[in-house]
Amino acid sequence: MSAPLVDIEGLRFAYPGAASPALDGLDLQVAEGEAVALVGPNGSGKSTLARLMAGLAVPDGARRAIACGHDLLDARGRLDARRDVGILFQDPENQLVAEDVEADVAFGLENLGWPPERMKPRVEEMLAAFGLEGLRERAPHLLSGGQKQRTALAGVLAIPRRVLVLDEPTAMLDPGGRDEVLAAVRRVRAEGLATLYVTQEMGEVGLADRVVALERGAAVFDGRPRELFADLALVGRLQLGLPPAAEVALALEGRRRAGPGAPGAEGASPPGDAAGTGTPGDEAAPSRETGAALPLTLDELVALLAGSDT
Amino acid sequence: MRATITQYVPGHSPLHRLDPRIKVVAVTTLAVALFVRDGYAALAVFGATALAAVLLSGVPARWFWRGLKPLLWLVGLTFVVQVLFAPGEAFFTLGPIHLTWEGLERATFLSVRLIILVVTGALLTLTTPPVALTDALAWLTRPLRRLRVPTEELALMVTIALRFIPTLLMELDTIMRAQRARGAEFARGGLVTRARALVPVLIPLFVVSFRRADDLALAMEARCYRPGLTRTRLHPLAAGAGDWLALALVAAVVAVAMVV
Amino acid sequence: MSARAGGAQGSGSAPKAAAGARPGGLNGPGAFGEEPTVAGMGLRCHGLTVVYDEGGRAIPALADVGFSVAPGASVALLGATGAGKSTLLQALRGLIEPEAGAVELDGLAATDEGFADRRRQIGLVFQRPELQLFAGSAREDVAFGPRRLGWPADDVAAAVEAALELVGLPPAEFGERHPYALSGGEQRRLALAGVLAMRPRLLLLDEPFVSLDPAARRTLATVLRRLVEGGTTLLLATHDVDAAWGLCDERLVLDEGRLAAAGPWAFGDGGEQALAGHGLEPPFLVELWRRLGRPAGAAPRTYAAAAEALR
Numbered sequence: 001m002s003a004p005l006v007d008i009e010g011l012r013f014a015y016p017g018a019a020s021p022a023l024d025g026l027d028l029q030v031a032e033g034e035a036v037a038l039v040g041p042n043g044s045g046k047s048t049l050a051r052l053m054a055g056l057a058v059p060d061g062a063r064r065a066i067a068c069g070h071d072l073l074d075a076r077g078r079l080d081a082r083r084d085v086g087i088l089f090q091d092p093e094n095q096l097v098a099e100d101v102e103a104d105v106a107f108g109l110e111n112l113g114w115p116p117e118r119m120k121p122r123v124e125e126m127l128a129a130f131g132l133e134g135l136r137e138r139a140p141h142l143l144s145g146g147q148k149q150r151t152a153l154a155g156v157l158a159i160p161r162r163v164l165v166l167d168e169p170t171a172m173l174d175p176g177g178r179d180e181v182l183a184a185v186r187r188v189r190a191e192g193l194a195t196l197y198v199t200q201e202m203g204e205v206g207l208a209d210r211v212v213a214l215e216r217g218a219a220v221f222d223g224r225p226r227e228l229f230a231d232l233a234l235v236g237r238l239q240l241g242l243p244p245a246a247e248v249a250l251a252l253e254g255r256r257r258a259g260p261g262a263p264g265a266e267g268a269s270p271p272g273d274a275a276g277t278g279t280p281g282d283e284a285a286p287s288r289e290t291g292a293a294l295p296l297t298l299d300e301l302v303a304l305l306a307g308s309d310t
Numbered sequence: 311m312r313a314t315i316t317q318y319v320p321g322h323s324p325l326h327r328l329d330p331r332i333k334v335v336a337v338t339t340l341a342v343a344l345f346v347r348d349g350y351a352a353l354a355v356f357g358a359t360a361l362a363a364v365l366l367s368g369v370p371a372r373w374f375w376r377g378l379k380p381l382l383w384l385v386g387l388t389f390v391v392q393v394l395f396a397p398g399e400a401f402f403t404l405g406p407i408h409l410t411w412e413g414l415e416r417a418t419f420l421s422v423r424l425i426i427l428v429v430t431g432a433l434l435t436l437t438t439p440p441v442a443l444t445d446a447l448a449w450l451t452r453p454l455r456r457l458r459v460p461t462e463e464l465a466l467m468v469t470i471a472l473r474f475i476p477t478l479l480m481e482l483d484t485i486m487r488a489q490r491a492r493g494a495e496f497a498r499g500g501l502v503t504r505a506r507a508l509v510p511v512l513i514p515l516f517v518v519s520f521r522r523a524d525d526l527a528l529a530m531e532a533r534c535y536r537p538g539l540t541r542t543r544l545h546p547l548a549a550g551a552g553d554w555l556a557l558a559l560v561a562a563v564v565a566v567a568m569v570v
Numbered sequence: 571m572s573a574r575a576g577g578a579q580g581s582g583s584a585p586k587a588a589a590g591a592r593p594g595g596l597n598g599p600g601a602f603g604e605e606p607t608v609a610g611m612g613l614r615c616h617g618l619t620v621v622y623d624e625g626g627r628a629i630p631a632l633a634d635v636g637f638s639v640a641p642g643a644s645v646a647l648l649g650a651t652g653a654g655k656s657t658l659l660q661a662l663r664g665l666i667e668p669e670a671g672a673v674e675l676d677g678l679a680a681t682d683e684g685f686a687d688r689r690r691q692i693g694l695v696f697q698r699p700e701l702q703l704f705a706g707s708a709r710e711d712v713a714f715g716p717r718r719l720g721w722p723a724d725d726v727a728a729a730v731e732a733a734l735e736l737v738g739l740p741p742a743e744f745g746e747r748h749p750y751a752l753s754g755g756e757q758r759r760l761a762l763a764g765v766l767a768m769r770p771r772l773l774l775l776d777e778p779f780v781s782l783d784p785a786a787r788r789t790l791a792t793v794l795r796r797l798v799e800g801g802t803t804l805l806l807a808t809h810d811v812d813a814a815w816g817l818c819d820e821r822l823v824l825d826e827g828r829l830a831a832a833g834p835w836a837f838g839d840g841g842e843q844a845l846a847g848h849g850l851e852p853p854f855l856v857e858l859w860r861r862l863g864r865p866a867g868a869a870p871r872t873y874a875a876a877a878e879a880l881r
Contacts, residue, residue, distance in 0.1 A: 042753055042783055054532055079536075087532045090781070094525035099441045099473055106544040108533035113542050123544060141476040144651060155533060171781040174651040174809040176849050200783040241784030244812070244854040244873075251877035298854070302861045305880065481701060487665045488702040491694040492764060493718025510714065513704035517750060521700075 005163055005194050006030035006053060008072075010063035013048055013217075021060075022048040024217035030163065030196060035189050037205045037225070038198040040214035041239045046198045049214070050167045053196065055081030068162045083112070086161040090168040092148030096140040101132055101151050104140065108159045126154040130184055146177025153184055164188060165196045170204070182207075202229075202241045206296050213238055229294050245301035246294040317377065317435045323368040325437045329553040330446035336560040337434045341427055343564045351570035353423060359563050360429050369436050377432035378425065385421050392417035444468045445547055463537050470526070478519070485514050610642035610803035611691060611772035613662065617671035620657050620827075631657040633827045634671070639772075639805060641676075644798045646814030647807040649824035650849035655807035656697070658824065659774045662805075663694045675772075690719065693770030697777040699761035703749035708739065708760055711749050715768040726767075733767035737793050755786025759793070772803040779810050791817060811845070815853035816871055823848055838867020 008028045014021035023045045030036055040046050051057045053067055055078035062073060068084035071077035089095055098104040105126050109119045127133045130150045140148065149169055157164070166185065170178040182204070189195055197208060205211050205225050213221035213228060215238055221228055229235060229246055242250070295301040320326075325333075344356050364374060396413030403409070435443070448465035455461055486496065489510045496507050616636035622629040632654045639645050649655050660666045662673055672680060675688035696702055705711035709730050716726040734741045737759040744752075749760055758778060765773070775794075779787050794817055798804050808814050814821060815835070823831040825848040837856045845852055852860075855876055859869035870876040 041785070042755075051528070056528055056531055082532060082534055089525065089529060089532075091525055093477060094522050095529040097470055097473065097526065097530060099439075099469060103441070103544065107530075107535075110541045110543060111534040111536070111539060113540060115542060116544060116546055119542070119544050139476070140473060141480070152529075159534065168781075174849075175851065176650055202784070239783070239785040241787075247873045248855075248858065248876050248880075251873040252880055254877075298857060298861065301858065305862065484696065484698070485701045487660060488694075488696045490665055491663055491696075492702075492715040492768070493690070494714075510704045514701050517704075518700055 004029040004031050005034075005068055006196075007064055007066040008053075008062065009065075010061075011049070011052065011065055012060045012062060013045075013052060013057065014060060015048075021217050023052070023059075026214070026218055028212060028219060028222075030194055032194055033192045034194050034210060035208045036194075036196050037208035037211040038196055038214065039200070039202075039205060039211060039228075039238070039240055043216075044214040044238075045217040046214055047167055048217075050087060050165045050196065050198055053081075053163070054085045054087040054165055055079065056087070083159060084162045085165060086156040086159065086163070087165040087167065088149070088153050088156050088169050090171050092143075092145050092152060092172060093140075095152040095155075096143075096148060098140075100137050100139055101143070102127065102136040104151055105132070105155045105158050108155055112159065122158055126158045129157075129187070130154040131180075144177060145173045146180035149173065149177065149181045150184055153181070153188075157188065161193065163194045163196065165198070167198045168200060171200065200241075202243050206243070213240070226294075226296065229296060242294075243296045245297055248301060249295050249304060317373075317432070318439050319369050319373055319436050320439075321368050321437065323366060323437065324552070324556075325363065325367040325433065327552070328437075328556055329547055329549040330438050330442040331449055331547060332549060332553040332557050333434055333438055334443070334446045334450060336557060337430055339560060339564060340430050343567060344423060344427055344430070347567050349570070350419070352567040353419065353426070355563060355567040355570060356430075357422070357426050360426050360433070363433050364429065367433060367437050373436055374429055374432050377436070378428055381424075381428055385424050388424060389417040389421045392420055440472050441469055442547075444472075445543070449547060460537070462539075462541065474522070478515070481518060482511070482515060485511050608769070608771055608797075608801040610801045611688065612639065612641040612676050613772060613803070613805075614638040614674040614677075615662065615671065618658070618661060618668050618673070619670040620654075620661055620666055621669045630827050632661065632668070635824075635827075635829045636671070637822055637829060637832045639803060642798075642801050642803055643820060644804040644818045645806070646811075646818035646821040647805055647824065648809070648811060648814060648821050648845070648848075648850055649807075650809060652826075653824040653848070654827040655824055656776050657827075659694055659776055659805070659807055663692050663774060664689050665694075691769070691771045692774060693765035693768060693772070694774040695762050695765050695776065695778060697780065699754075699757040700750075702761045702764065703757060706748060707746045708734065708749060708752075708763075709741065709745045711760065712764045712767045715764055719768060729767040729769065730763075733763040736766055736796070737763045738789055739763060753786075755782050755789065758782060758786070759790060762790075762793070766797075770802065772805070773797060775804070775806045775808075777808055778806070779808060779813050787813070809850065811850055812853045815855065823850070825849075836867070837869060838865050 006029060008026065011023050011026040011028075012021060013023040022043075026045065026049060028049070038046050038049065048057070052059055052065075052072060055067065055070070055072060058075075058078070059065055059072055065072035067081045070080040070084065072081060096104050098107055102123060106119055106123050109122060114122075127136055130153060132147075132151060132154060135143065135147060135151070138147075140151070143151065153169075169185075170181050173181065185195065185197070186207070197204065199205060205228075208225060210223065211221070211225045211228050212219050213234065220238075221231070221234060228240075229242060232250075235242060293304075295304045340356065340359070344353075364371075393409060393413045394407060396410055396416050400408040400410050438446075444465045448461050451459070451461045486494075490496070494507060494510055496504065496511075498504070499507070614637075618632055618635040619630070620632040622631050635654075635658060647655050647658065657666060661668050664673075675685060675692070678685045678688060703711050705714065712730045712733055713726050716729045721729070731741050734744060739756060739759055744756070744760075749757060752760060762775075762778070778790060778794075782790065791813065794804065794806070798817070804818070806814060806818060820834045821831070822829060823845065830848055837852065851857075852866075853869070855871070855873075856866050856869040858876070860866045870879055
C-alpha cells in the first residue's frame with residue numbers, strides 16, 4: 001500500500017478580509033490512480049482547496065500538506081507541486097494564452113525549458129489524444145467551448161502530471177461540450193491518472209470512486225457516492241441536487257429531504273413544478289436505509305420500478 | 311480571420327518565409343538609409359527594391375493600398391507644405407500663394423520617399439504574423455535585459471494582448487447590446503452626453519478584463535510560468551542561408567544607393 | 571419555410587390570472603403594485619434572416635426563421651451553442667438588423683405606430699450578467715433601465731424595490747450591495763431584476779441557467795414560473811432541455827440558423843428525433859416514460875406528477 005499522492009491534514013486558509021476562513025481544518029487524502037469527486041455548496045472551499053493542492057496559493061497552516069511528495073507549506077514545495085499537480089479551471093476562455101491551439105498546448109513545456117526536439121512529439125501526442133490535430137492553427141477565440149476546454153486540458157497535461165484537479169470544468173459548456181470534456185477526462189482516468197473533480201452536477205459524481213463533501217471549509221463526508229446520496233439530511237443541508245432518477249424515486253416514496261431549497265420543498269422539482277411535491281415545511285425525517293437504495297441513473301430507476309411491479 | 315486588425319496576409323512567398331528578425335533589421339536599415347541619402351538615383355534604387363519586394367511577396371496590391379490610405383493625408387500635407395513654402399522662382403502666383411518649380415520638385419521627391427517608406431514598412435507587417443514579429447523584437451532587444459528591461463515578459467504581454475483583442479471586441483459588442491436593451495443610447499447628444507453614455511459599457515469591460523487577468527495569471531502559473539524564466543520555443547527562430555542572402559542583398563542595395 | 575403557429579394549448583390569448591401569494595418568501599406579481607397581472611405580448615416573425623460579416627465572409631446566423639408566440643405563452647428556444655439562439659433573441663429585440671424578414675409585435679408591424687413602444691416592452695436578459703452590471707449598488711443598477719424609460723423618480727424607486735423582491739434579492743439586504751460582490755446566481759438574478767424593473771410584457775432570456783449551482787437554478791426557475799403565471803410572455807433560450815421541459819409549454823428548435831421545429835412538445839409523435847438530430851437530448855422524464863414503455867407524449871413535466879402517475 002503506497003503512500004497517498006495527496007496527504008492533507010488540518011489545512012487552514014482564509015482570504016484576506018474575509019469574515020470566516022475558506023478552509024478550516026480540512027483533511028483529504030488521494031491515492032495513486034483514484035478518482036475523487038469534490039462537492040459542496042458555494043463558499044464551502046472547493047475552489048480554494050483545488051488551488052492550494054496545485055500549489056497556487058499559500059496555506060495559512062496545516063498539520064500536514066503534502067502533494068506528490070512536495071510540502072505545500074514550503075515555497076519551494078509549492079513550486080514543485082505546480083509541476084506534478086495539474087489543474088483545469090472553469091472558464092474555457094481565460095486559460096488560453098497563445099495565438100493558436102498548438103502554441104497553447106506547448107506553453108507549459110516552453111515554461112519548463114524543454115528543448116524543441118522533446119517538445120514537438122509531446123505536443124503532437126497531446127493534440128492527437130484530445131482530437132485537436134485539425135485545430136492546431138486555429139485561434140482561440142474561434143473555438144467552441146468544448147474545444148477550448150479540450151485545448152486547455154491538453155495544455156495542462158502536456159506537462160506529465162501525477163494528479164489532475166478539475167474545477168467545475170463543464171459548468172460553462174453546452175451538453176455537446178460537456179460530453180467532449182467528460183470523455184476526455186474518462187480517457188485520462190483510464191490511463192491511471194489520479195483525479196480530483198470539483199462539481200455541482202450530481203450526475204458527474206457517480207463517475208468517481210469516492211466523493212468528498214465540504215461544508216464551511218471542512219470535509220463532512222468522505223465515502224462512496226451512493227452513501228452520500230443516501231444521507232438525505234446532508235444532501236439537503238449542503239444544497240446538493242440529486243440525480244433526476246433519485247428525485248423521482250424520492251417523490252414516489254412521498255419522502256422529503258430536510259433543508260431549504262431541498263427537493264420536495266418549494267422549487268425542488270424540475271422548473272415548472274408549481275405545486276411542488278407537497279407543502280413546504282412538511283419535512284419527513286429521512287431514513288438512511290431507504291436512501292441507500294436510491295437509484296442514481298435512469299437504468300437503475302427503471303430496474304427499481306420494474307422490480308417493484310410484481 | 312480579421313486580417314485587418316494585424317494586417318497579416320498569410321502566404322508562402324520568399325518574403326513570408328524569411329526569418330522575422332532578418333526582416334525587421336532589413337526594413338529598419340532600408341528606412342534609415344532612405345532618409346539619410348538624398349538624390350533621385352538613390353530614391354530610384356529604393357523604389358525599385360520596394361517594388362521588387364512587393365511583387366515577390368505575392369500580397370495583392372489592395373493590401374498595400376489599405377496600409378497607405380490612412381497616411382495619405384500626411385503625404386498630401388507634405389506635398390502642399392513643400393509646394394507652398396519652398397524658396398525659388400515662382401511660376402504661378404495667386405495672392406499669397408507662390409508656386410515654384412523647385413517647390414514642386416521637392417514636394418514630389420518627399421512624397422514619393424514617404425510612400426516608399428510606408429510600402430517598405432507594410433512589407434514587414436503584411437508578411438509577418440504578429441507573434442513572429444514579437445518574437446523577433448524580443449530577440450533583437452535581448453541585450454536590454456542586462457539593463458533590467460523585461461523584454462521576454464513584454465513580448466509575452468504583447469502576444470497575450472493580441473490574442474484577446476478579438477475576444478474583447480466581441481464582449482464590447484455584447485455589452486453595448488445589453489445596455490441598449492435597457493434603453494442606453496450611444497449615438498445621441500454632444501460629446502459629454504456620449505462620454506457619459508459609455509460608463510455602463512466601460513465599467514463591465516474593465517471588470518471583465520481585470521477578472522480575466524487574475525484567472526489568466528493563475529492558469530499560467532498552473533502551467534509553471536514564472537517571470538524571469540528563460541523560456542524555450544516550440545518553433546525557435548532559426549536563420550538559414552536564404553535569410554543571410556536576403557540580408558546581404560539589402561546591404562548591397564544600401565551600398566549602391568549610397569554611391570549613386 | 572414557415573412554422574405552424576405556436577399557440578399555447580387552449581386559447582392562451584387572455585393573460586393568466588395571478589394565483590395569490592406564493593410560499594417560500596417570494597412575493598408574487600402583485601408586488602409590482604396595482605397590477606397583479608401583466609398583459610403578455612404576442613409576437614410573430616417571418617423570413618427572419620441575419621448574416622454576419624466575418625472579415626469579408628458572410629456567415630449566416632439565421633436563415634428564414636418564422637414562427638409566432640401567443641400572448642402569455644411560455645416558449646423554449648432550444649439549440650446547441652452556435653445554432654443562432656442569441657442572434658434570434660437580439661433580432662427580436664431590435665438590437666440586430668436582419669438582412670431580410672420582419673417582426674410583428676402585438677400584430678403591429680415595424681412601420682406601425684406604437685411599434686417602438688412595444689419594442690421597449692421587450693426585456694432581454696443576456697447570458698453573462700457581468701456584461702450588464704455596472705453600478706455601485708444593486709439598487710442603482712436596477713434603476714438604470716426605468717430611468718432610461720423616463721419614469722418619475724417615485725415610479726423608478728417603486729419598480730426597483732418590486733423587481734428586487736421579485737427575484738428573491740430583498741432590497742433591505744441586497745439593495746446597497748455592490749453587484750460584483752454577489753455570487754454568480756445572485757448576479758444573474760440582479761441582471762434579471764434590472765430588466766424586470768422595466769415591466770416587460772415579453773421576456774427573452776439567453777441561457778439563464780448556465781453555471782448556476784442547483785440551489786440557484788431552483789430559485790431562478792421559481793421566479794420565472796411566477797412571471798409566467800402572472801401573464802408575461804416568456805421566450806427562454808437554453809440548451810438545458812430539462813429546465814425547458816419544466817417551464818415551457820412549447821418549443822422552437824434551432825439548428826444552424828434554421829428553425830427545425832415549432833409548437834407544443836411533440837414527444838410520442840416521433841417529433842423528438844428532431845431533438846437528437848440537433849445536438850439535444852430529450853428530458854429525463856420523457857426518456858423514463860419511453861423506457862417504461864409508456865407513451866412518451868404523455869410524459870409528466872414534474873417529478874411529483876411522475877410519482878403520481880407511477881403509483
